[in-house]
Amino acid sequence: MTQAATAAEPRTLAPPGRRLARVTANDALGAYRLISAHDREGPLEPRPGQFYMLAAAERWGGGADERPYLPRAFSYARARRADRGALLEFLLEAVGPGTERLGSLDPGDELALVGPLGVGFRQPEVGTRPLLVGGGIGTAPLVCLADELGAPRVLLGFRSGAHAEAARLFERPSLATDDGSVGRRALVTELLAETLQDEDLPAEGLATTVYACGPPPMLEAVRTICAERGVPAQLALESGMACGFGACFGCVVATRDGYVRLCLDGPVLEADRLQAVPE
Amino acid sequence: MTQAATAAEPRTLAPPGRRLARVTANDALGAYRLISAHDREGPLEPRPGQFYMLAAAERWGGGADERPYLPRAFSYARARRADRGALLEFLLEAVGPGTERLGSLDPGDELALVGPLGVGFRQPEVGTRPLLVGGGIGTAPLVCLADELGAPRVLLGFRSGAHAEAARLFERPSLATDDGSVGRRALVTELLAETLQDEDLPAEGLATTVYACGPPPMLEAVRTICAERGVPAQLALESGMACGFGACFGCVVATRDGYVRLCLDGPVLEADRLQAVPE
Amino acid sequence: MSWQLAAGGWQSGFELCGVPLRGPVLNGSGTFDAIAARRAFGDALLEQFPFDAFVSKTITVEPRDGNPPPRLWETPAGMINSIGLPNRGLEGFLAHDLPQLVELPVPLVVSVMGFSVDELARLLSGVGERAEVAMMELNFSCPNVETGLVMGAEPEETEAAVDRLRPLTEKPLIVKLTPNAVDPAGVAEAAERAGADAVSLVNTLKGMAFDPRTGRAWLGGVTGGLSGPAIGAVALEQVHAVAERVRIPVIGMGGIASGHDAREFLDAGAACVAVGTENFRDPAAGRRVAFELAEPQALPVRD
Amino acid sequence: MSWQLAAGGWQSGFELCGVPLRGPVLNGSGTFDAIAARRAFGDALLEQFPFDAFVSKTITVEPRDGNPPPRLWETPAGMINSIGLPNRGLEGFLAHDLPQLVELPVPLVVSVMGFSVDELARLLSGVGERAEVAMMELNFSCPNVETGLVMGAEPEETEAAVDRLRPLTEKPLIVKLTPNAVDPAGVAEAAERAGADAVSLVNTLKGMAFDPRTGRAWLGGVTGGLSGPAIGAVALEQVHAVAERVRIPVIGMGGIASGHDAREFLDAGAACVAVGTENFRDPAAGRRVAFELAEPQALPVRD
Numbered sequence A, B: 001m002t003q004a005a006t007a008a009e010p011r012t013l014a015p016p017g018r019r020l021a022r023v024t025a026n027d028a029l030g031a032y033r034l035i036s037a038h039d040r041e042g043p044l045e046p047r048p049g050q051f052y053m054l055a056a057a058e059r060w061g062g063g064a065d066e067r068p069y070l071p072r073a074f075s076y077a078r079a080r081r082a083d084r085g086a087l088l089e090f091l092l093e094a095v096g097p098g099t100e101r102l103g104s105l106d107p108g109d110e111l112a113l114v115g116p117l118g119v120g121f122r123q124p125e126v127g128t129r130p131l132l133v134g135g136g137i138g139t140a141p142l143v144c145l146a147d148e149l150g151a152p153r154v155l156l157g158f159r160s161g162a163h164a165e166a167a168r169l170f171e172r173p174s175l176a177t178d179d180g181s182v183g184r185r186a187l188v189t190e191l192l193a194e195t196l197q198d199e200d201l202p203a204e205g206l207a208t209t210v211y212a213c214g215p216p217p218m219l220e221a222v223r224t225i226c227a228e229r230g231v232p233a234q235l236a237l238e239s240g241m242a243c244g245f246g247a248c249f250g251c252v253v254a255t256r257d258g259y260v261r262l263c264l265d266g267p268v269l270e271a272d273r274l275q276a277v278p279e
Numbered sequence C, D: 001m002s003w004q005l006a007a008g009g010w011q012s013g014f015e016l017c018g019v020p021l022r023g024p025v026l027n028g029s030g031t032f033d034a035i036a037a038r039r040a041f042g043d044a045l046l047e048q049f050p051f052d053a054f055v056s057k058t059i060t061v062e063p064r065d066g067n068p069p070p071r072l073w074e075t076p077a078g079m080i081n082s083i084g085l086p087n088r089g090l091e092g093f094l095a096h097d098l099p100q101l102v103e104l105p106v107p108l109v110v111s112v113m114g115f116s117v118d119e120l121a122r123l124l125s126g127v128g129e130r131a132e133v134a135m136m137e138l139n140f141s142c143p144n145v146e147t148g149l150v151m152g153a154e155p156e157e158t159e160a161a162v163d164r165l166r167p168l169t170e171k172p173l174i175v176k177l178t179p180n181a182v183d184p185a186g187v188a189e190a191a192e193r194a195g196a197d198a199v200s201l202v203n204t205l206k207g208m209a210f211d212p213r214t215g216r217a218w219l220g221g222v223t224g225g226l227s228g229p230a231i232g233a234v235a236l237e238q239v240h241a242v243a244e245r246v247r248i249p250v251i252g253m254g255g256i257a258s259g260h261d262a263r264e265f266l267d268a269g270a271a272c273v274a275v276g277t278e279n280f281r282d283p284a285a286g287r288r289v290a291f292e293l294a295e296p297q298a299l300p301v302r303d
């Protein structure tokens, strides 16, 4: 339990308890919602790829099927220093009772939150240029990563034009949509394959480190493409979580060395730790 | 199960299911809230003393202790014909998670409702004048009763001036408050005793029929006072209810002939059916 | 016996233990009083009757007042009741309730409980011979009354009781299991061996609440039975375990509040479902559940 | 052993089985991993440690991977888990976990489970002799692993097991009961007779969920254990029944999320309480519960 043993991991420690943060804005961004909250007690600098467990402070539950009950995990999309504390931004896709309740919060309402949690993205391997690959709501953690890396190359894929609105959070991303309404009618992994193809490989190999987040089939394609080309990749995965801080052992993902708790050893995993992206 | 057997009871039948009614207003009335809802599918003329089971259509539950779950019983305070349907008014006192949630509804939100339920107040006994006695939130069912009886005598008691604001729903009531801030510093049952005292009893006895609703100790005092003087009284009681339509057998109150389901045989009971007002 | 969706409605020819039913949604015994509901809702209740068969509140040989109030406590996503089986007794039921229940537009199941096998025998023969009654349910599971627990908790006790009772009526016999058993599936197998035509489960789980102001038991009956969505997962596990081990139909219940919930019970192996506590929140819950089950678009798409 | 409020805090001299504790709030085994939490929260965790004694996740003789995912299902006011007791095994625990758990500012309780009494014996002697360990808890109740159920479901089995295990350690022995028993109080009495120093309850209730898209079991382990506020009423009933029948202290748990809930368990006869699932919603839940218990103004006034 020495601090040193884990000092190397890109993790900002969280305060050891749930706290409240006031919602300052909640706006539609195409098919998504962008929620800002003023976190007065948390750390100012979470690491890109880390996440927070969120719940509405009031009326979390009591929906048609009497859920949600547990908090929900969300990557932060951006964090800025604000007057006393940090302003956190979350990008949300409504897929069920938890995301619907959060999406209905009004400015002034309070979020209950724990975080930042998990291990974020690691630095690009020495001598490589980062390449960010995002699919759908998986673009969320890439927003702050792009800010930190300073305008890296970004490839984004979306279902539709309404979803592609989220691309506005990035500078000059390359875009693909399933229906071709915005950008290329293609899968973002096709863009990835082409980009890596076009690349002039330096003698030593490694020209690029890929950072990817998106739905499991996309991540699996990213993993395969990168593995075939020997390109290092860091994948931000998802799994069902109850706690987010290693307490419940519920979020495990199978790696080459057995199950790991995604909330503790992830959500960002080096692609070569995985035999395959689960699901 | 013949209709005739029960045709005499002051009961308007309810549609056999839960329906939605849109909240049209929710305003503070002193310490209480006055909530109006547009009931498009229910009957236009509930009987004074009947009640509705109410729940918020959304987020009913998920509070600090994961309640409410069941709907809550409320006397209607007033019902008016409205454009397509009835406008129902409820007077609420926030005492727990259910009343707090209902009190926080905004105009436009929806109420889930079943009703009208139960047996209302019966006509005054022949040759008597009605006298309404209300304590605190127990004034609610007396509002429509007073309207129906046409400006009867009304005695009201409240904890404080803020609560006594509810007296504004009546024409010229006699008022008592515990702290004397409005009206007499007295218990409403003292006003009752004095009123009955002052009365010129006609030869045959019966000058007054008392209609009372309020907290159990008040109702018990009303019962005793009326019993001593042989004055007929109808008491609107409360008990914990799960269903409101006789399904659960949970709301029983002990009468001289054993337990009765208050939601089915009440909530208005003739005082002489009771040995004592429970609680 | 198997239940399947026909386009837009129930498969015609659906039946439970040989009794034709218009659909698979019953009520849980003691959670809907059709006589009281008719007082509240009038004849509209009959026109829009929420269930495909009606199960009476459990009756006993002698009339019972039930437990002293308070009888209800609300819990997270559920409630505890200590009603204590108030009922008019066998005579009262036959004289007062049965003539009214006959007016219902669906088959009638009468639930009975006895403090001894002899009492059960009297109830079975007294009620089972009436033509108005389609099926009998043996409540071996009420946690409020001592014997209920004992009879349904162990396979041997159950088998012995059903063995003796089975010959007393020609009506299909449903055995209602208690969830407060180590091995409900073993009890179900015992009931099947002894000739039960169906099993129903779950009854309420034993539960308790304390008055925050006094620190003493809140319920007049001290302990009570927990029901509602809170117990859904427990009910599903037991229904699944039972359905895997018996061939007779299983009537599944416990926390059903929607077609979605009902389908989980069918997935778990139930042939029919029953709606209990949700009736209290919505008197038309049974119809709503049936509708949602019959309209596949109301439910998540099956891959 | 009795617990009482002293003005503004715990009564000094409070203890459980002779081990001094600063207060009555433990964690439920398997619901807080202090080593993982220290990675997430750093040393602030130690400064604001949420519990008055720390109970380890249950360990077994051999290392275990646990069940395949998915392992979690959310239910109304609760959740089902099919974690399956992943742990490093006895050797791994002693070498890797114990040295880190020693740094916690509170007494350590180690929870053990065996697939046989022999395995339990090895665990008890292996861990019980370590000075760092204050107490041992025998998990007789894990519904995920066959033997756990059998050992804790019947009084005789429990008595025989505890009888053999009791002499193997001098440390206080807590027996954790399964709620999936007909008569948990009978099992508790058996444990007491055989020399247990305390009993803890409830463990999770057996539960199940179905994948709405496929109709098949959702959990990798097929069935799982239900926990959280949904089971509070069941837990209270069992704690009450047990506390009425044993003299050894009872550690009560099941759905505790607030000081108000905790006080219900004390009212039911518990000497200590444990917070489980609520830790997932708030890592500081233990501290919050303790605070609310100690501050009478946070709770309804007692008449």
Ligand SMILES: Cc1cc2nc3c(=O)[nH]c(=O)nc-3n(C[C@H](O)[C@H](O)[C@H](O)COP(=O)(O)OP(=O)(O)OC[C@H]3O[C@@H](n4cnc5c(N)ncnc54)[C@H](O)[C@@H]3O)c2cc1C
Binding pocket: A051, A068, A072, A073, A074, A075, A076, A090, A091, A092, A093, A094, A095, A096, A097, A098, A099, A100, A137, A140, A141, A237, A238, A239, A240, A241, A267, D072, D073, D074, D075
């Ligand atoms: C590390 C991490 C970061 C994330 N970041 C983001 C983000 O930035 N933005 C974002 O929008 N989302 C993000 N997510 C996903 C987000 O957490 C989920 O969308 C959210 O939890 C869904 O909750 P819900 O109640 O809306 O839907 P749910 O009803 O929980 O449905 C979501 C999925 O859970 C499963 N499910 C359904 N019912 C249940 C049940 N009863 N119990 C358990 N599982 C069930 C199904 O597979 C379903 O598809 C992230 C997830 C993780 C793990």
Ligand SMILES: Cc1cc2nc3c(=O)[nH]c(=O)nc-3n(C[C@H](O)[C@H](O)[C@H](O)COP(=O)(O)OP(=O)(O)OC[C@H]3O[C@@H](n4cnc5c(N)ncnc54)[C@H](O)[C@@H]3O)c2cc1C
Binding pocket: B051, B068, B072, B073, B074, B075, B076, B090, B091, B092, B093, B094, B095, B096, B097, B098, B099, B100, B137, B140, B141, B237, B238, B239, B240, B241, B267, C072, C073, C074, C075
């Ligand atoms: C026929 C009738 C008509 C009524 N009319 C009105 C009206 O017009 N206006 C109005 O404001 N009120 C009215 N009431 C009272 C109203 O129904 C209650 O105030 C309401 O149900 C309280 O709900 P709550 O969730 O706010 O409080 P609760 O938390 O339910 O607390 C209310 C009381 O219930 C008990 N209680 C506490 N916890 C629980 C629990 N977990 N389970 C069960 N009981 C518990 C306690 O005694 C507590 O004082 C009426 C009641 C009846 C029966």
Ligand SMILES: Cc1cc2nc3c(=O)[nH]c(=O)nc-3n(C[C@H](O)[C@H](O)[C@H](O)COP(=O)(O)O)c2cc1C
Binding pocket: B248, B249, C027, C028, C029, C030, C031, C057, C058, C081, C083, C085, C111, C139, C142, C176, C201, C202, C203, C204, C226, C227, C228, C229, C231, C253, C254, C255, C256, C274, C275, C276, C277, C278
């Ligand atoms: C208030 C109440 C009364 C009940 N009375 C009976 C009864 O008389 N006989 C019986 O077999 N079950 C009785 N039950 C149990 C229900 O029939 C059902 O088995 C149980 O409530 C679980 O289903 P639910 O969660 O949908 O309510 C009662 C349940 C409740 C809540």
Ligand SMILES: Cc1cc2nc3c(=O)[nH]c(=O)nc-3n(C[C@H](O)[C@H](O)[C@H](O)COP(=O)(O)O)c2cc1C
Binding pocket: A248, A249, D027, D028, D029, D030, D031, D057, D058, D081, D083, D085, D111, D139, D142, D176, D201, D202, D203, D204, D226, D227, D228, D229, D231, D253, D254, D255, D256, D274, D275, D276, D277, D278
């Ligand atoms: C995810 C999870 C894992 C658990 N693991 C264990 C365990 O390893 N050993 C054990 O004795 N109990 C275990 N339990 C049971 C808890 O300790 C506790 O008895 C139960 O969850 C009831 O309390 P609660 O409702 O507060 O969670 C676990 C519970 C959960 C939810």
Ligand code: FES
Binding pocket: A240, A241, A242, A243, A244, A245, A246, A247, A248, A249, A250, A251, A252, A261, A262, A263, A264
């Ligand atoms: S979510 Fe609980 S251990 Fe990862």
Ligand code: FES
Binding pocket: B240, B241, B242, B243, B244, B245, B246, B247, B248, B249, B250, B251, B252, B261, B262, B263, B264
């Ligand atoms: S509230 Fe259910 S019977 Fe009266």
